[in-house]
Amino acid sequence: MDVEGGHQPLPDQSGSVHLVANGEIYNHRGIRAELGSERFVTDSDSEAALHALLVDGPAGLTRLRGMFALAFTTDDGEFVAARDAVGVKPLYWVRRDDAVLFASELRAFDEADRPAVESFPPGHCWTPNGGLVRFADAVPAQVRPARRAEEPGVWDDALVKAVREAVVAAVEYRMMSDVGIGVFLSGGLDSAIVAAVAAEYADRHDQPLPTFAVGAAGSSDLAAARVVAEHLGTEHHEIVMTSADAAAALPRAVHATEHYDPSLVRSAVPNLLLAEYASKRVPAVLTGEGADELFAGYEYYHEAPFTDPGALQTELVRTVGELHHLNLQRCDRTTMAFGMEARVPFLDRDLIELALSIPPEHKMVRPGVPEKALLREAFAGWLPEDILWRGKEQFGDGSGASEVLSSLGGGDSTAGSHPVDGVRLRTEEEAEFYALWHQEFEGIDPARTLGRFATT
Structure with missing residues (x-):
């Protein structure tokens, strides 16, 4: 929505609040009506998320109907990162002593940070003061x-x-x-x-x-x-x-x-x-x-x-x-x-x-x-x-x-009882695909990023 006006980072009218968002807010018109259209400077659906957070803080995430991964920040140090309830849009993070890093792709993280990369949980938001908080469930x-x-x-x-x-x-x-x-x-x-x-x-x-x-x-x-x-x-x-x-x-x-x-x-x-x-x-x-x-x-x-x-x-x-x-x-x-x-x-x-x-x-x-x-x-x-x-x-x-x-090539024969790099691989075909995966994502721990698939 609003390809010309919706460039990101998306600011509010003051220029002191910004949002980056991946996805779509399907009920953005309803949110505009609720919050007052005079607040808005673009027709981008993402701006509805910006003002929902600006008005209600992290609680504003419950207004949003859509798929999204987003980060919201203000000049005075407020910060919110969030992912939609089902996890339609991807989000990963690394928690270090000196910083918390967010990205939509595994390849975005530097080699030194890769062992600590985790999948950010759907339906959650994170703030520096409040930490990780659930705001919605995939299944109510x-x-x-x-x-x-x-x-x-x-x-x-x-x-x-x-x-x-x-x-x-x-x-x-x-x-x-x-x-x-x-x-x-x-x-x-x-x-x-x-x-x-x-x-x-x-x-x-x-x-x-x-x-x-x-x-x-x-x-x-x-x-x-x-x-x-x-x-x-x-x-x-x-x-x-x-x-x-x-x-x-x-x-x-x-x-x-x-x-x-x-x-x-x-x-x-x-x-x-x-x-x-x-x-x-x-x-x-x-x-x-x-x-x-x-x-x-x-x-x-x-x-x-x-x-x-x-x-x-x-x-x-x-x-x-x-x-x-x-x-x-x-x-x-x-x-x-x-x-x-x-x-x-x-x-x-x-x-x-x-x-x-x-x-x-x-x-x-x-x-x-x-x-x-x-x-x-x-x-x-x-x-x-x-x-x-x-x-x-x-x-x-x-x-x-x-x-x-x-x-x-490949096939369904077993890959053997010895895991590769500590990762359990069930078939020769999976081992071949893992080798391709490892070329691009060396250092990433599948158990942290691929959930139940990689741990059972």
């Missing part, structure tokens, strides 16, 4: 534990309507842009729903909607995305990935994502190629991340021990809280590697609260009923039936990336 406390369903798998029209309206509102919030927006369309259910809502919004506002799909020649994702794009009438773009493309992108994917988890890297390769192409056409895209964690889309959610409703609910809450170390890290880094922003409607705070308040029994598969049946039913009529009820495929599989990458 009131949704835990979910109530039990009287009749598992049987829901009323009101719940279907509530899910649909929450998704529509979340997508429409994220259509905010002065310079255009597109959709990453994998052909799976989640991105297809996002594209359908975005297309309806674009039609109402008489604006184009570019959609972007990537895959190996003949891949199921490319075919499905084409069907969705034709149904919605979007400006569709396809990137056909070859083995040579994948081989060239693999080291870049490890370095861009700052990660070495095999499933994440495999899916990051096509994401990186897609982002490189799309960034030349739009500054921001919507994606379908988060829906599987909210509505139990992954296959393992439907296996023991998660066939118990309570265990399933606990696992869904856990995985939403861990997204910033895995899928969100891939989503953000592959797009921002080319200066393009990825927005994640399914991780809107209201949608998270609604989805995780749904009885977990409603998210369990039953004979003849696939995963995410409630979400599918909520968007009946919005998509072709074969897309609406298409079975779940991992992005790396549906795009053909897993098959293409497997031809380059």
Whole structure:
């Protein structure tokens, strides 16, 4: 918003208060109305965060609806650093005796500081006087534990309507842009729903909607995305990935994502190629991340021990809280590697609260009923039936990336019982990706920066 006027560091009218922020504040217009538009000197959404902090101090962070990592400072020594509740945007820090350092990327830290680099926790802020304080939870406390369903798998029209309206509102919030927006369309259910809502919004506002799909020649994702794009009438773009493309992108994917988890890297390769192409056409895209964690889309959610409703609910809450170390890290880094922003409607705070308040029994598969049946039913009529009820495929599989990458080497054999550099590596493929990671990030401790993935 306000590309011309929103240069950072962003000052207030006096010039004595400044903010740097990465991300988007979707409710910035509401905050302007609450605080008084006369305070504002730009139309940048980030300025809403500046004045919320100026008026309320760190408590002002609770006003913000969006994705962000930010630092706020005044000439008289006040300082606040903060990260959004889900951790959609990255933030790292180092606490030294003489200074506290913050950055959005691991590579920003000097060699001497790298052993102490940590992931800054989502939903927290830090001030010199108050230290580290939580201001928001990824999963609001009131949704835990979910109530039990009287009749598992049987829901009323009101719940279907509530899910649909929450998704529509979340997508429409994220259509905010002065310079255009597109959709990453994998052909799976989640991105297809996002594209359908975005297309309806674009039609109402008489604006184009570019959609972007990537895959190996003949891949199921490319075919499905084409069907969705034709149904919605979007400006569709396809990137056909070859083995040579994948081989060239693999080291870049490890370095861009700052990660070495095999499933994440495999899916990051096509994401990186897609982002490189799309960034030349739009500054921001919507994606379908988060829906599987909210509505139990992954296959393992439907296996023991998660066939118990309570265990399933606990696992869904856990995985939403861990997204910033895995899928969100891939989503953000592959797009921002080319200066393009990825927005994640399914991780809107209201949608998270609604989805995780749904009885977990409603998210369990039953004979003849696939995963995410409630979400599918909520968007009946919005998509072709074969897309609406298409079975779940991992992005790396549906795009053909897993098959293409497997031809380059690696594999799933064990990496051995001896950890490398004290880091536990589960497979030969992971060991190869770790070697690429280590070239760029030597000195970084994965246990401090990659969370549960690196420690279990």
